Structures are given as C-alpha cells and as structure tokens.
Amino acid sequence: MLARIGLRARWLAGLCGGLLLGQVPAHADGEYAILVAGTARGQMTVVNEGQTRRVNFSFVDRGRGPDVTSVVRTDANGLPLELSVKGVSYLKVPVDEQFRRQGELAVWTSSADRGSTPTPGFYMQHEMTSDVSTVLARALLSSKDRALPLLPSGRASIEKVLTRDIDTAAGKRKATLYLIEGVGFSPSPIWLDDSRELMFEGNVWLSGVRKGAEAAVPELLRAQDEALEKREIAQAQKLARRASGAVVFQNVSIYDANARQARRSQTVVVRGDRIEAVGANASVAIPAGAQVVDGRGKTLLPGLFDMHVHVSANSDGLMYLAAGITSVRDLANDMDSILARRKAFDSGKLPGPRIFLAGMVDGKGPLAGPTKLLVDTPEEARAVVEKLASNGYPQVKLYSSLKPELVPVIVEAAHAKGMRVSGHIPAGMNMEQAVRAGYDEVQHANFWMLNFMGPEINNKTNGMTRFLAVAEHGRELDLNSKPVADFIALLQQRHTSLDPTLTVIEDTVLGEPGHPPSSIAAMFNRLPPLIARASIASGTAKDADAREHQRESFVKLRQFFKKMYEANIPMVAGTDGMAGVALPRELEIYVEAGLTPSQALYLATLGAANVAGEGKRLGSIEAGKLADLVLVDGDPTVQIGDVRKATLVMKNGVQFRSEEMWQAAGVRPR
Template sequence: MTLRLAGTALLLLAAATASAADKVEKSKILMMGNQAGWSETTYSDDGTVRNHYEYNDRGRGPKLDSVYKVGADGIPTSVEIRGNDYMKGKVDETYARSGDEATWKNSAESEKRTVAGPTFYLSLDGPPEEYTLLMRALLKAPNQTLKLLPDGEARIEKLATIKAKGKAGTKNATLYALHGLSLTPSYAWLDDKQRFFAGYSSWSSTVREGYEDALPAIGKRQEAEEQRLAQARAKSLTTKLDKPLAIVNARVFDPVAATVVDGATVVVDKGRILAVGKNAAVPAGAETLDAQNQFLMPGLWDMHVHFSSEADGVLDIASGVTSVRDLANNPEKLAARIKAIEDGTDIGPRIVKAGIIDGPGPFAGPTKALAATEAEAQKIVDEYAATGYEQIKIYSSIKPELMPAIARMAHAKGLRVSGHVPAFMTARQFVENGADEIQHINMLMLNFLFDKVQDTRSPARFVAIGEYGASIDLSSREVRDFVDLLKRKDIVIDPTVCTFEDMFLGRPGLPGPGYDAIIDRLPVTWQRGVRSGAGGLPIKPGQEALYRKGYQKMIDFVGLLYRSGVRIVPGTDGMAGVTLPRELELYVAAGIAPKDVLRLATYESAKVVKRDDRLGRVEPGYVADLILIDGDPTLNIGDVRKVRTVIRGDRRYDSAALYKAVQIKPWP
C-alpha cells in the first residue's frame, strides 16, 4: 500500500515557485475528471515557499501545510511539514542543513548526517510541491543530476513542449521526465518560467487552475512518450517464438491432480501446448530449452488488480503473473493498454475486464460510472457489456435499494456481480440480493460488526476490524450459518489479505512483514518508504495488539472459508506482480496446503472467469502460459518468487531482464 501511494504522489506533481510579481498559484486535483482536492503555493522574495495540499479519496487523503526555505541553487535548506498523511496519521516533519551538517526528523526517522556538495532532501510525508522544487533544482544542477538524502540520485530530462490552451489563456507547457525516484520515469509539465503547470495520469491529475481544458492535449502527448518507452522495452525484452519450443528436463506441476512429474518435456507451438510428458514427441527443427530440473507450472493469476502504472505489465510478467482481472479502471486507457499488449508493442499479462459502478457522493470511488437511479445504472451496465466487460464491481456508495436492480441488469447481460458490500448493507444481504462474489475479507467480517459500523464508505471499514475484529467468534452459529450460505450459493471470495498487512501491522519505523522478502531488491527510495512503516492506520495508544489480533482473525477467516468449501481466488490490490507471493504465503498461514494454493492461483482462478478450458493447466491444447521456477513452491510457497523464465503464449521472457528494466534487482 505504501509503495502504491508513493507512486500516486509522484504522479500528482503540483505547484512550483513563481516570480515576485506572481506570489500565489492554485491547482486543482482531479480524480477521473472530478475535483478531489486542491493545492495552493505562496512564494516570498526571500526564497520561502509555502504550500497547502489536500485531497479526499473515499475518506482518505492527506492534508498538509509545508514551508520550504530555498537557496539560490534551488535546494531547500530547511523544511517544515505538518498535517496528516493519506491514512490520516499525524505528520510532523522537519529538515535543516547548515554547512555540511544535515538533520531531519519525521514519524519514522531521526537522523544527523554529514553531507558534501549539493544534496536534495526528500521528505517522507511531504506534498508533491516538493518534487517540483526538486525538478527546478535539477535544471540548475551540473548534468541535471543531484544526490538525494537519505539515499539515491535523481536526474531530469526535457522531452517536449506544446501549446496548452485553457480558460485562463494559452501557455507553453514543457514535459519533463524525472528519473531515479520510481520504477519508470515520473512526468510533470512546467511553463516557460519553470513553474508547475500539470501532472497527468489516467487515474488522477493536477493542473493549474484555469487550464483544466488543456489536460486532454497534455495526456495525449505524455502517453505518446510512455508508449514510446513501452515499445522500446517490448522490442528489446520479448523473444517471439516463431517455431516450436521444447522445454526439456522440467519438473511439471499439474494443479488439478496436484502432482509433479520429473524429467518431463513440454512442447509448445503457435502459443499452444502440443505435448507434455517424459516421452513427448519433439517436432523436427524445434528450439530446445533445458529447464535443468526447474519447476514448470501454469502462469499465475492475480484476480484483483488496477492496471495503471507503466511498470505493471513488466512486473506481472517478471513475477510469473500471466493473467489478471482488472476490477476498476479508466475504460479507454485500459482498452489501449490491452491492445498494445496483445499487439506486442507492450509487455503484460492477459487482462479480464470488470467494470466498477458506484453512487455519487463525497465517498464515491475514482470513476465516472456513477449511478443514483436504475436508469443511470442500466446505461452503465449496457456500456460495459457492449465493450467486452465480463463483470460488474459494485462499490461502497451504491444505495442498498439499488444493488438488487444492478445485479438483475448485470445477470441479464451475462455479467458476474461482485464488489464491496455497499454502506448500510450487510454481506448477507449483498449475497441474498444477487452478488456472485465479494472483494476483500474485511467486507465479510463487517457482516458481524453491523452494530458497530454501518457506513463503510470511509476508512471505518478498516478501523472497525482493528477495534472489534478480534472479538468475532469464528466457531459461532452466526458465522457458521453465513459461511454455509456462501457455500450453498457458490459465492467466490477475493480476500486480498496482503493489502491489509501493512495497514494493520505497520507502525512508524516498524513496517509490516509483507515486503521482507523483496525490500532489498527495490529502488533505494522505495526501500525507505517501506521501512518507514508509513502505510499503517493511525492507531490509538495501547491498541497495537488489538489490531494485530484483528488482522490475524482475517487470516483465520480465510482458512475457515477454504475448509468449508467456499471458493477463494488470490488477488492483491497492490503493487503488481511482486505482492502476489505474499498473498499466497498468507493462505498457507491460514492452513491451506501449498499445492492447493497453487491450484487457486492457476486453474481455479481461470475457472471463475470461464477460461479453465484453455488456461491454468500444463496440458495439450491449453494456451502456453508457463513459468519456470528455481525452487519447489509445493514445499515452500515463497519459491514462487524465484521465477526465471516466462512463456506467455508465443512470447518468451527472461525474468531477471524484466526486473532490471524497471529498476528492481532480480531474485538471487
């Protein structure tokens, strides 16, 4: 969660310094075209920059007041940031440099360090304004490169200039790429005076007030640059399989039979599996890949993603995730990404589309698909059905009385129905009124806390689990009856347990264990974010143990569901690819055997979306989505991280090369 929010902050680059004649600049923060917040920056002749920054994202979101003292080289000599972070935790951060001595303190760090030469301090909890200050400093720096505190190095690159038109007039806007802070370049637009103009993404954008109409042109040009980089990656990292490939000396796993066959050969051609077995016939002229006794299994599924970051596709394939289900996105942008992946001009998994629908209001999700009436809902469902969507995801602000109608509309179009349980509705009511699936294990637990919290549109849906979840008796008649209902109606559960781990266990300076296995492989700026524990909920003193027990109860509930015969599909709702192994580890912690977890992450996921006749097994006639692992995840589920080679139909990838392309160290 912390990493995903850090990436969002980089995309929401806002307000920059101005001349003495222009003391104040205001920007709007838009999510899917709707205003979610604002930023205002005040500039003083003495180099002081003051910024107010806030936005609301379904009850979450930062509210920060920051003061920067900026030197002639554009580098801040002191920083003060106060307010609250995205999860409403307290922010009180300071930095100062005098000569070669730099000191800083925040919720997770208190350090003093001797530094030499120009060095830019990146705050832990600061506003996006800080990244604009960094860009201005980089433009002044030799080779447009600067060292960062606490670690790392940043570089800026000028890419393109366009005429941006808005109600406030016309300005030159220049696109810059900021390197060194994320997996792929971060982009921002500055005007001729190197002041902030816009930060764009398909989910959320920040733009100078009066220039909202310029965002389409800005987005088009920026996406062209992103596509250029994606095409270059795809060309250099994809090996097209133009003739049969025989993978020999492999340990082949069948997730349905839960068996492993040693010394087997798998032959693929034209994206399909031709033969499997110890005596499989190899066509003349076939290329041979010696697996050297590595573990060969079907590609993994992540059944809960929001495919948006430019690194997502590369991370998924590098991690062995060859299929995903997208559960809410910008429809136009998602369609373009799917086309590019299937055309081979981008790298990524197969994507199943599920469309979100929410109700209007202050806690509405970041989507334009908002419905307050049956007529509005019908129009949205029809549009999704007509554009290749297979599922409707109902979100938290839908009125309870509208939910049954949406289910009927979706089912009439042949679409599955899933989602968050709408506010003021229980999970039992959600199921009884037509849902086929529920996202997030906390939504099931809230069924037994309806006397504690009913409005689940806000972070109350998390806090209630921390404060009361441990008290839920999983052996009670109420729980057993509910689980029996889920089994009887064949309801699928998408638990996303890993997405709650840092939220419930992370504390300032004490991160949750979710990233332990991969933290050293991440860019240094991301390592700092993880180690800070900044993604945790604000917990009242003395409640830490209670929250840990509440989180453990979620894991225990997953185990109960599985043992009771309720269908489970693994999804992450987090950082692409690299977080799925942690979700699978948590299922093992819930008491599910590793072989069964692998079945859930392959064949059973394919079955839920009606692709089990062609995906999820290593069998003749199946699509050749295969991964080679240097280990045995049937014994140690964590070995799914050790993917070495990925076959995605008629394309072959080296996992290590993919990771390197997005600044992540390969698995040793």
C-alpha cells in the same frame, strides 16, 4: 511523480505547524485542483517568498487523504536547505518530518527513517505533495548536467520532451513536458510553464492541475502517455523472444493444478502459442531443432493470476510478467486508458499480462470511489451497465457509496447481459444482504467480518470504518457460532466466490512506522530507492498495544479464510497491491492460515482461471492450452516463497527473462 512513487492510494503528506522561516505573504502564487479519477477532490496552494516555498495540500479519497502544509527553503540552485512537514498522512496518521543542512551535514527525520550524510544532493521528502516534483524539476533544470544525487539515496535526471500551447481560463499558456528519471519504475512526466511552475502532474488516478487549466488535462495526459509509449515500444523489442521452432522444458518438475500437486521429471513441449505435449521425460519426444531449457532444480508453473489489480502504468506490465503473472483482473480503471493498454499488451506492442476487466460503479457523493461511473437513479444504473457491456466488460464491480436500493437494479441488468457482479458491500448493507441480492463475488475479506457487526458500523463502511471496525472488533467474532455457520451455508448455496486480498488488510492494520509493509518486504531492498522509502508508512494502529490488538483480529481473519476454504467456497488470489510484488505475500498468508503450498497455488492458477471463465484455455499445464508458463528456481509446492524466484516467463509462447523485466522497471538484480 507521486502517483508513480507510492503504492496505489498512498500519497503521504503533513500539516505545517509554522516552525520555519517566519511569515509568508497571504496571496497564493499558484492554485491547483487535485483530481482523483478526473474529479476535483482537493486543492493545493503554493506561496513563494524568495527562496522559501510554502505548500498547502489536501484531498479526500473515500474518507482518507492527507491534509498538509510543507515549508522548504532552498539555496540558489534549488537544493533544500531546510524543510518542515507536519500533520496527517493519507491514513490520517500524524506525521512530523524535518530536514536541515547544517554546514556540510544533511540531517533528517521522518516516519520512514532518520539519518545524516555529508553528501550533497536534493532531499526527497517522505511526506509528499504534488509540489515536490516541481521543486525537484526546477533544481534539475538549474544543475550543470540536468542530474542530481537524491537524499537519502538515488539519482535523478530530467529531459525536455515537447511544448504545447494549452487553453486556460487566463488564455493561451505554454506548457512544457519534462520526464524525470530515477524516481519511479518508469520516467515521471511533469508539465511546467515558462516560469518553471507546475501546470500539470500525475495520471488518470491522481493528479494536480493549475486551476483554470482543467479542460486541458485529457490533452496533456494523452501527450505524456504517447511520449512514454514511444520509449516503451523500443524497449519491448529487446525484451520479448519468439522461438522459430519448438521450445522444450526438460527434466523439470511441474505443478499439476488439476491434481494440486507436483510431478517430477517431466518434459513440456511448446510450439507457437500452445502447449503441444506434457509427460514423463521418457514418454515425450524432443522435436528436431527445438530450443531446450534445462529444468533440473526448477519448477514449471502455469502462468499466475492476480485477480485484484489496478493497472496504472505500462511499467506495471513489465513487473507482472517479471513475477510470472501472465493474467490479471483489473477491478477499477479509466475505461479509455485500460482498453488501450489491454490492446497494447494483447498485440505484443508492449509487454504485459492479459487483462480481464471489471468496471467499477459507485454512488455520487463526497466518499465516492475513484471512478467516473457514478449513479444515483435506476436509469443511470442501467445506462452504466449498458456502457460497460457495449465495451466488452464481462463484470461489474459495485462500490461502497452506491445506494443499496440500486444493487438489485444493477444485478438484474448485468445478469441479463451475462455479466458477473462483484464488489464492496455498499454502506447500509451487509454481505448477507448483498449475496441475497445477487452478488456473484465479494472483494476483500474485511466484509466477511463486517457482516456480523450490525447497522451502526455497516452504515459507515464507505469510509475508513471498513478497516478500523475489523481491526478493533474482528478478534471478538466466534467463528464456531451458528450465525457464521449459516453465513457460510448461504455462500455455498449461492456459489458465491471470494477475493480476500489479505495482503492489503495486513498492510493497513499491521503497518509499523519505519518498517516496509509485509506485501513488499521481501523485495524491499531491490526496489528503486524512492519507491522503497515512499512505501514505508505506519498502519492504522496508534501504538504497539493497539497493533497487538489488531494483530489478534488479523489472525482471526486468517482463521476465517481457512474456514471458508474448508467449506469449498471458491476463492481467488488477488492483491490490490504493488504490481508483481505483492502476490507471493498473498500466497504466503494462505499457507500461514493452514493451506498447503499446492493448495495456495491453485487459487492463483486454475482456480482463478475458472472464476475468470478461462479454465479451458489457461490455469494449468496441459496439451492444447495456451503457453502461459513460469519457470522458477526451487519448488513452490514445498516452499511457497520460491514463487518469487521466476527465471523465465512465457505468455502465449513468447519468452521473457524475469531479471531483464525487473531491471527494465528499475528494480535491482536479485
């Protein structure tokens, strides 16, 4: 459940101070491995004493990760009566969450909110652990209708799907798959044993599994994915609309990505999967029998690109299309899962964007990123490039714990196969060195500033330092200095592309307790209640003064972005954030930095298509190109926020109603 509830890498937890319910036996009733990209990176223990349950939970993810104990006392039906969670969150921020039912009144405080209600229900703690879904599942299975109201808001239900015998270190065990509705964008799978204790919960990114059952994880993942996909395929048939003849957008403004400007009173004809004609209303004939879409007051955009994503569920496909994002670039994922998902999206079996792939390669060690492609030697590095190339990957993404001496080895091997090389800057290097070693593109704008901070900082950028150093010292950088000018000249000379992801940096350094992150704020009230609440978490600033200090650094980073743009450095719009939701905020930041709305749109349309090598097929509204189109209310070339107002989306000429797609993912109507 948690891998679906939170933003990617946003698991929330705390470390108990022993304030609840006295002593608990020292032995563990359940011991679990916490897996990050299939590798054990943490653990969880569960101890029961009557109706009291103590959970110790921790994992390490690139220097981040929670360290947590929660204690919950439930009534006979499994509903929480008392809860305490304390300690540090995923970003190592102290947390202190309390819940208590006092007579008829439920009262809670957390880093997201505080409140009270007389309504009965299951309190969903904000600082999550892998055990929360277990406790919820047990309560749902004990309820009369297998459904319960959730506190602070929402409603959940549970359905039994199937039972499997799996091999564990203790012999054969039964594991039953349940789907919990109402906690995320799609049903949340959980496997319980005959005692209704957790066997497995999660996905390929992040999961918890009973120790001794690790070998069964691939089988359990496959079974739950198949169960979810059956539902999703049935749903897909209701969402996709295929016209029998031509489709005509009449009296519409269009965004001309080549000219980077709007053209008014236009007609666009689509036939099959292609754009057939584009021109002024009087110059384009409407084919007989065509479906005519009235575009008055609306703007037709090329299908948008998000060039920095991690597609973790089929429901992400719904959300990208709902937002008008018809193409994405996945920059790290489980190879088998993403290839299967891309095939399902491309065939129309499931609704989703076209996916361009980059395989993430990192070095071995405690701060390694969430990937199975870990290398320590030149031979291993070349073998990984060969594996990616043989599976059709056009790009290699290098990560933060890779040995610097392996960078030129991978660059040479990848370029020999016509592959691009991009990524983070490995600890021990700066960005200038990486570009000189052959990087074609760099992910994340924080590395621009880290380039000028010296080896004492750059030696530690495979952990939180890559955020903290920029937040603390970024404002000190002189953007008019000769070193900055020389750096920009190098990028021009090498034709290096940039993927700024300013939204994820803004969320991390400027997040405030009790407030939604900026990347989702405009959509916050439409999100499923638990998704919305779980997304609220403070950033790296310890107090208001530190946050203002970090705000100055972020303003300087925006100025750096504008300077890069004015130097004609190729840039693409990418988010590394919530599917479909974060891209408009990324474009808004570009406009706040000084770009016009039309310039910002270019980075998410033709500019992105060109960097992806697809500018001849995608990225602009021209006759002969694929019919990837987005009809929005208003005019994003004047007010960039109007890009959120998609009404109709086309991918390959297939139509999707934006609101239907959002609602299929559990998002409330606009």
